[in-house]
Amino acid sequence: QVQLVESGGGLVKPGGSLRLSCAASGFTFSDYYMSWIRQAPGKGLEWVSYISSSGSTIYYADSVKGRFTISRDNAKNSLYLQMNSLRAEDTAVYYCAPHLLGALPDYWGQGTLVTVSS
Amino acid sequence: QSVLTQPPSASGTPGQRVTISCSGSSSNIGSNYVYWYQQLPGTAPKLLIYRNNQRPSGVPDRFSGSKSGTSASLAISGLRSEDEADYYCAAWDDSLSGPYVVFGGGTKLTVL
Numbered sequence: 226q227v228q229l230v231e232s233g234g235g236l237v238k239p240g241g242s243l244r245l246s247c248a249a250s251g252f253t254f255s256d257y258y259m260s261w262i263r264q265a266p267g268k269g270l271e272w273v274s275y276i277s278s279s280g281s282t283i284y285y286a287d288s289v290k291g292r293f294t295i296s297r298d299n300a301k302n303s304l305y306l307q308m309n310s311l312r313a314e315d316t317a318v319y320y321c322a323p324h325l326l327g328a329l330p331d332y333w334g335q336g337t338l339v340t341v342s343s
Numbered sequence: 344q345s346v347l348t349q350p351p352s353a354s355g356t357p358g359q360r361v362t363i364s365c366s367g368s369s370s371n372i373g374s375n376y377v378y379w380y381q382q383l384p385g386t387a388p389k390l391l392i393y394r395n396n397q398r399p400s401g402v403p404d405r406f407s408g409s410k411s412g413t414s415a416s417l418a419i420s421g422l423r424s425e426d427e428a429d430y431y432c433a434a435w436d437d438s439l440s441g442p443y444v445v446f447g448g449g450t451k452l453t454v455l
Contacts, residue, residue, distance in 0.1 A: 260444065262444075269345065269429075269431065269446060269447075269448050269449040270380070270382075270388065270431050270433070270446045270449070271446065272433075272443065272444035272445070272446065275444065284441055284442055284443065285441075286443060287440070287443075320387060320388070326390070326393045326394070326397075326399060327376060327393055327394050328375065328376050328378075328394070328435055329376070329378040329393070329433055329434070329435070329444060330378075330390075330444075331378075331390040331393060331399065332390070333387040333388050333389070333390075334387065335387050336387055
């Protein structure tokens with residue numbers, strides 16, 4: 226079955242960097258679009274970024290554009306999110322999710338918590 | 344302020360039918376599919392409805408989705424205590440500054 230395991234979260238100071246990883250299994254990773262979505266504590270869902278199956282098309286939310294970089298390694302069935310210039314408002318659980326059934330994310334991992342605090 | 348508008352809360356008693364609305368615009372719901380997600384307390388979101396009204400395998404037929412114009416709805420019939428959760432709608436938004444995935448602010452469903 227579909228499995229998504231996010232890692233790389235932790236505590237970082239404002240202005241710092243983190244790299245999140247997502248290991249995918251149970252589906253042909255290279256065939257599907259992927260997204261990162263985050264959820265601040267006690268808040269709703271916020272889409273962060275999208276990458277096409279080949280990596281040739283990428284979109285970002287305005288709130289992270291210029292600071293975050295999404296990438297993928299289809300040989301390793303892995304998705305990444307490089308996060309630079311982190312701010313307190315980036316504190317959230319970050320989920321990776323494939324678009325298996327169509328236009329939007331469908332299966333979700335358990336997420337990894339990123340806390341930005343001094 | 345979310346691009347898609349949902350009521351912050353909804354409630355019903357066991358066995359009842361409850362509807363959650365999701366209002367958008369021509370650039371999102373009006374021209375793209377709507378998805379619905381359920382998030383039980385302390386867990387990751389789970390897909391309930393895709394492409395407006397399709398149920399993934401394993402989702403009970405008590406859950407149904409519909410779309411009309413720039414609005415969508417999620418209906419839950421035969422309400423159960425285990426349906427108590429947060430529900431989110433989502434869609435692509437074809438804005439001028441680039442396509443985005445937009446979510447509703449979420450609706451907290453309470454089973455009385």
